[in-house]
């Protein structure tokens with residue numbers, strides 16, 4: 001048992017992570033919406049938000065001499081992901097040009113990624129980051145993440161302020177649960193290829 005008996009440092013670490021990470025999530029949402037001039041939708045997004053806090057462990061690589069994939073390249077499907085590496089590097093991000101860069105955060109820092117749903121909601125203004133975990137060395141890796149998304153019946157629809165001639169509507173409005181079923185459908189037909197592609201493109205409008 002890890003919580004709360006047995007390993008007090010585990011629950012302490014989770015609690016230490018929780019407060020700043022929730023504050024950061026709401027700050028990031030505010031900054032994004034304000035900078036796009038659509039902060040009037042902040043309450044609507046906040047009221048329909050759902051959260052998922054995960055602590056992740058990646059077993060040590062079988063072979064210490066070669067890099068091993070801890071997590072395949074993928075886009076997160078949610079709105080915002082905030083990650084913290086507790087032990088071990090390994091997170092890599094893909095740049096626009098298809099290059100993989102290693103993320104080496106300082107111990108007290110967080111990594112903020114945007115997911116496919118926020119990409120669609122902002123009518124493409126935010127780019128979702130494809131990322132992966134690459135393991136090397138002889139140690140397991142631990143990370144924590146706050147994954148924020150929306151209620152299943154929330155309609156992911158870009159605000160009209162973000163749609164104009166220069167920025168045509170990229171995705172037809174969809175319920176978050178429709179994106180989830182799209183992911184499940186794809187996963188059952190094409191050997192987890194969903195993890196490599198933008199699932200939201202099923203709702204592409206232009």
Ligand SMILES: O=C(O)CCC(=O)C(=O)O
Nearest residue numbers: 056076083091131133143
């Ligand atoms: O462990 C990490 O740093 C990344 C985790 C991740 O990308 C995910 O769970 O979607």
Ligand SMILES: [Fe+2]
Nearest residue numbers: 074075076131
């Ligand atoms: Fe991810």
